[in-house]
Amino acid sequence: xxxxxxxxxxxxxxxxxxxxxxxxxxxxxxxxxxxxxxxxxxxxxxxxxxxxxxxxxxxxxxxxxxxxxxxxxxxxxxxxxxxxxxxxxxxxxxxxxxxxxxxxxxxxxxxxxx
Amino acid sequence: xxxxxxxxxxxxxxxxxxxxxxxxxxxxxxxxxxxxxxxxxxxxxxxxxxxxxxxxxxxxxxxxxxxxxxxxxxxxxxxxxxxxxxxxxxxxxxxxxxxxxxxxxxxxxxxxxxxxx
Numbered sequence: 333x334x335x336x337x338x339x340x341x342x343x344x345x346x347x348x349x350x351x352x353x354x355x356x357x358x359x360x361x362x363x364x365x366x367x368x369x370x371x372x373x374x375x376x377x378x379x380x381x382x383x384x385x386x387x388x389x390x391x392x393x394x395x396x397x398x399x400x401x402x403x404x405x406x407x408x409x410x411x412x413x414x415x416x417x418x419x420x421x422x423x424x425x426x427x428x429x430x431x432x433x434x435x436x437x438x439x440x441x442x443x444x445x446x
Numbered sequence: 447x448x449x450x451x452x453x454x455x456x457x458x459x460x461x462x463x464x465x466x467x468x469x470x471x472x473x474x475x476x477x478x479x480x481x482x483x484x485x486x487x488x489x490x491x492x493x494x495x496x497x498x499x500x501x502x503x504x505x506x507x508x509x510x511x512x513x514x515x516x517x518x519x520x521x522x523x524x525x526x527x528x529x530x531x532x533x534x535x536x537x538x539x540x541x542x543x544x545x546x547x548x549x550x551x552x553x554x555x556x557x558x559x560x561x562x563x
Contacts, residue, residue: 366551375450375537375554376489425550432541433479433491433502434552 336420341441344414350407352440354420357401364425365396366434367405369416376419376436379405410444417441448473450540450555458561459528467523467558471540478521479539479552480506480513489537495521528562535559 337355344350356365366381380387380394382403387394393406407414417439451470459465471478480492491505495515506513510528515521525532536559539552 370489373535373557375556376539378551378553381551425545432477432494433505434481434489434539435491436481436489438488 336422336437338418338420338437338440340438341443343443343445344407344410346412346444346446347409350410350414350442350444352405352407352418352420352442353402354405355402356420356422359400359422362424363422365394365400365403366421366423367392367394368419368421368434368436369414370419370439371413371416377416379418410442412444412446415442415444450538450553452536452538452555452558454558455556456559456561458563460563461529462527465525465528465532465560467525467536467538467560469521469523469538469540469555471521471538472542472553474542475540475553476543477541478515479541480521480523481537481539481554483535483537483557485534492523525560528560530562533560533562 364381364383367379368376370376380389380392382394382396384396384400396403419436419439421434450472453468476497478495481489482492483489493506493513494502498517510526512524535557537554537557539554541552542549
């Protein structure tokens, strides 16, 4: 799976949009971009994933650049409960059995400030 | 609609004892993954199982660790003769069978926190 680079930490004011960047310059055509988050001591929570088109769900939006070398996760109205470590992961989908794991990096610690 | 369940949530063992961690996947999911998170570190993949088969155990230590996902019942991660370095949070995830690009997503349980005294 392609390596990803994320800033180690970010702050965001409550109620404002949180924009979390991720670089994945070595991504290949068959790899998807996944975002998970881990609120302190809890299990990782799936947020969203996409291939090349922008995606939106009830939690967030995912913007992928045209060359697919980077992406941004947007939390439109951050709340204190969004404080967590956010992980950007690139992986093949529906690959052979040996490649189904998720490879977590260091992620971005997002702190939402009151 | 229950998510992934893990038990126990907290487990304390003395050095040399055995630890058994259980994971019940989302109903209908047939793929299970185990990850370990050491204190102040990221999550590391350990093993990937389908019903009655180990598909990928490349992240699991060769000694003392084993995993199974029987036809009936939960998946079990077993650690024999635990040592202090095994103290960590162990997370289980599951995903549905016959995945598509939309459905090939892993959903995680709350984890089991193992403390070895």
